[in-house]
Amino acid sequence: MEINLMTKVWSVDNSVEKTVEKLRSCTQIVDAASLLREGAVVAFPTETVYGLGANALSDEAVEKIFQAKGRPSDNPLIVHIGAIEQLSAVAVEVPEKGKKLMKAFWPGPLTIILPKTDRVAPLVTAGLDSVGVRMPDHPIALAIIEEAGVPIAAPSANRSGRPSPTTAAHVLSDLDGRVAGVLDGGATGVGVESTVIDVTVDPPIVLRPGGITREQMEAVIGSVDLDPSFQVGAVEIPRAPGMKYTHYAPRGELWLVTGEAAKVREKMAEMLREAKAHGQKTGVLASDESFSFWTAQPEADVVLSVGSPTDLEKVAQQLYAVLREFDDRQTQYIVGETFSRDGLGMAVMNRLEKAAGGRILSV
Ligand code: TXA
Numbered sequence: 001m002e003i004n005l006m007t008k009v010w011s012v013d014n015s016v017e018k019t020v021e022k023l024r025s026c027t028q029i030v031d032a033a034s035l036l037r038e039g040a041v042v043a044f045p046t047e048t049v050y051g052l053g054a055n056a057l058s059d060e061a062v063e064k065i066f067q068a069k070g071r072p073s074d075n076p077l078i079v080h081i082g083a084i085e086q087l088s089a090v091a092v093e094v095p096e097k098g099k100k101l102m103k104a105f106w107p108g109p110l111t112i113i114l115p116k117t118d119r120v121a122p123l124v125t126a127g128l129d130s131v132g133v134r135m136p137d138h139p140i141a142l143a144i145i146e147e148a149g150v151p152i153a154a155p156s157a158n159r160s161g162r163p164s165p166t167t168a169a170h171v172l173s174d175l176d177g178r179v180a181g182v183l184d185g186g187a188t189g190v191g192v193e194s195t196v197i198d199v200t201v202d203p204p205i206v207l208r209p210g211g212i213t214r215e216q217m218e219a220v221i222g223s224v225d226l227d228p229s230f231q232v233g234a235v236e237i238p239r240a241p242g243m244k245y246t247h248y249a250p251r252g253e254l255w256l257v258t259g260e261a262a263k264v265r266e267k268m269a270e271m272l273r274e275a276k277a278h279g280q281k282t283g284v285l286a287s288d289e290s291f292s293f294w295t296a297q298p299e300a301d302v303v304l305s306v307g308s309p310t311d312l313e314k315v316a317q318q319l320y321a322v323l324r325e326f327d328d329r330q331t332q333y334i335v336g337e338t339f340s341r342d343g344l345g346m347a348v349m350n351r352l353e354k355a356a357g358g359r360i361l362s363v
């Protein structure tokens with residue numbers, strides 16, 4: 001559907017130390033918050049990725065998020081709170097392990113699934129009787145939520161299927177003219193979305209790996225299960241590209257190659273040569289360590305590094321921006337290396353596998 005809005009852009013400089021209290025009186029925050037209260041959709045930075053916010057208690061407001069993103073309405077949204085006092089508006093009770101997790105990791109990149117109240121707009125939860133809640137660790141996010149005075153439903157501020165936005169420019173490239181405004185607070189820090197954990201079951205189960213690792217949570221509440229859907233390792237036979245569930249995906253066709261380093265390089269080079277022979281513009285999702293090797297190969301047109309496997313935090317931070325840069329440079333066929341699944345690596349590999357839509361080769 002056609003949406004034709006004048007998207008406002010408010011720049012907020014939070015490089016100088018600003019408290020949530022001070023930010024709440026900035027005109028940009030006051031403006032954006034009043035739009036949210038009126039039922040409009042506004043994008044804002046969080047510590048993970050930019051979110052696309054609307055009043056979580058209003059179906060009419062939340063409907064606009066789905067329209068702007070082109071998101072299927074059976075995928076529930078995360079509700080963001082600015083202070084612990086807002087929790088009772090959205091969740092009826094918090095199991096003991098949930099309380100411990102909040103105490104340890106809020107504000108922070110952890111979304112906790114809880115039994116919902118009747119006040120939460122039905123569209124937010126896609127008809128489920130549970131709701132995902134988090135308190136983001138970003139002064140601008142906290143300020144706008146507090147100033148709006150209502151819990152804010154906010155998925156990542158990208159068009160459905162695209163890599164999540166880690167800058168305001170990414171948001172505008174997907175949603176200019178489709179949302180009321182964007183608060184520009186610079187690049188986000190964590191780079192991948194929050195971890196989603198369901199504490200309505202025991203042991204709690206991780207539904208999406210993210211900024212808080214399984215190891216960190218287990219140190220606080222003991223054993224935590226993983227949803228089987230993201231434990232998939234490399235598959236021998238690539239799934240038919242037509243079967244892909246595109247998510248976080250660049251426009252070009254991304255393939256991941258995993259295995260012993262020398263063999264991986266050999267296979268990637270062979271794939272690139274073949275793609276070039278078919279007239280495609282090729283790309284390599286490289287690491288700092290392999291970057292100069294690939295830039296020296298004539299079959300690789302665009303070589304971008306996501307960082308070093310020894311610094312997975314940096315890889316998480318840069319991943320989506322790199323996927324988007326392949327698009328900006330019209331890359332049609334991309335091959336990439338894989339990373340360890342330890343710590344943040346689990347979130348990184350989960351996003352990479354989704355971006356590749358199951359196109360993973362094991363050599
Ligand atoms: O870091 C983040 O979490 C970002 C920023 C903006 O806060 N938000 C984000 O939202 O990633 P979104 O909508 O792109 O992802 C929401 C995830 C989806 O995987 C959804 O299925 C899951 O949370 N989710 C939400 N509510 C749920 C529920 N009640 N039960 C199970 N899964 C739920």
Ligand code: MG
Binds near residue numbers: 155156164
């Ligand atoms: Mg998303």
